[in-house]
Amino acid sequence: MVDNRRRGLPTTGTTSDEIRSWCDQSRLPGDRPELSDTAAILVASGFLTPSGRAILVRRISTGLPVPVLHSGFGDLRRLGRxxxxxxxxxxxxxMPGVVAAVMRNRVNGLHRRRDDARKLIVTAKGVFAGGTRAIRRERRENVYLEIEERERLFAGLMCTPTPDANTSGYMRRAGTAAMDRLAGVVGQVAAKTGYPQAGEWANQILVPEPEGASTAPLGTPGSVTFVDGYETLLFVAGHFYDRIVRNPAWLSDHFEIQRTQVNLHAELAEIAADVIALRAVRIDLDRAKRNGGFDRTFAEHIDRRETALRPVWTELIDRVQALGEVAAVVESAAVELRVLAEYDRASTIDDRIDDLIARSGDREISVDNAKRLTEQVRSGEEQLRIYRDVLQGNIARISPAVPRELPARYEPS
Structure with a gap:
């Protein structure tokens, strides 16, 4: 085998401490691609009931279709934002009335886009069974996702972990050309009406955060940010999942046994469900402490429950880190498989060279045979020429050179 250290390849994946640091800062280093459709759906399945989540995982595991958006679910998150x-x-x-009218038109258009996306997910044709018999068949096979579960799935997809979804430059990227046109309209209104606030609305529409809302730290060059640590952990888990399932090495025959030992789809869905549940509990605890913290006994009880939850967070980080280890190993194995493929290709060339060398004696024999055949042919040609000349002489003797004319009538002498 090739030494990974000599080639500078990582032999281990991301550590738990690194993941914890990323979650504490709600920031990941480097530019990260958005989650694939499958990863986004599995993360959103954390909002489903356990039975609905199991059905969705079963559909993905067996290759049955699931809802998709051509623009990706990251755009759905940006649309909601x-x-x-x-x-x-x-x-x-x-807000001035003329600006409000423009804004209402824009909001109505955004709502229509969201409704169209909802139809693609909840009532998607060609994805879930539509006829009565088909629905009964899928229910018997336990792969039919009910309408209520699809509604929960859509709500979960509206919260797809997306890099830089809530940073200051978000609306400038998310609004597309329509938001730019809106900014231009608002600017014209400001110039014509004399409202000093109108110009400010344009900037606020493009960049602001709602006052009092929790904001993620501003992105720095070479990093991406998220709303909080929970969303960061969900994205990291989906990112590791994509790295594994998209790697050709994972789908090769070399890892056939390993693929049967773990269901990555179910693993990501369960991680998402636990992270979402933990976040909901922590929000409820914070609300309870904020509303009833004046009672010392109650506040101490809340603190004890928060302490009891800390191992759960650590366990989730460790599970995500384990996914990262698998991704690192699979990627390292992919490099080794490419090297082995080159070795196989090189050995094939060696075999072809050896075969050519081994056949050189046969070629020498073939050359000798060809020379003998040529001599025999030439000898045969000489014999044929002789035969032709002899045959020509015989023909000449049979046919006289001067043709004789027979008398018109035979008369005996």
Whole structure:
């Protein structure tokens, strides 16, 4: 085998301490691609009931179709963010009426886009069974996702972990050309009406965070940010999942046994469910402490329950780190398989060279045979020429050179 250290390849994956640090800062180093459709759906399955989540995992494991969006579920998250931010601006009573009218048109358009996306996921044709007999068959096979579960899935996909979804530059990227046109309209309104606030609305529409809302740290060059540590952990888990399942080495015959030992789809779905449940519990604990913290006994009880939850967070980080280890090993194995493929290709060339060398004696014999055949042919040609000349002479003797004319009538002499 080839020494990975000599080639500078990582022999281990991301450590738990690194993942914990990323979650504490809600930031990942480097530019990260968005989650694949399958990873986003599995993360969103954490919002489903256990039975609905098991059905979705079973569909993915058996290759049955699942809902997809051509633009990706990251755009769905950005769409939801644009709606929330635009509605927050509309709620301001000081907004000029002409600007509010433009904003309402924009919000209505965003709502229509969201409704169209919902139809693609909840009532997608060609994905889930539509006829009565087909629905009964899928229910018997336990792969039919009920409408209520699809609604939960859509709600979960609206929260798809997406890099830089809530940073200051988010709306400029998420709004597309429509938001730019809106900014231009608002700027014209400011110039014509003389409202000094109108120009500010344009900037607030593109960049602001709702006042009092929790914000992720601003992104720095070479990093991506998330809303909180829970979303960061979900994204990291989905990122590791994508690295594994997209690697050709994982799908090769070399890991056939390993693929039967672990269901990565179910693993990611369970991690997502636990992270989402833990986040919900922590939010409820914080709310309870905020509302009843004046009672010392109650506050101490809340603190004890928070302490009891800390091992759960550590366990989730360790599970995600284990996925990262698998991803690192599979990627390292992919490099080794490429090297082995080159070795096989080189050995094939060696075999072909050896075969050519081994056949050199046969070629020498073939050359000798060819020379003998040529001599025999030439000898045969000489014999044929002789035979032709002899045959020509015989023909000449049979046919006289001067043709004789027979008399018209035979008369005996």
């Amino acid at each position: 644009a709606i929330a931010q635009s509605e927050h601006q509309l709620a301001n009573p000081m």
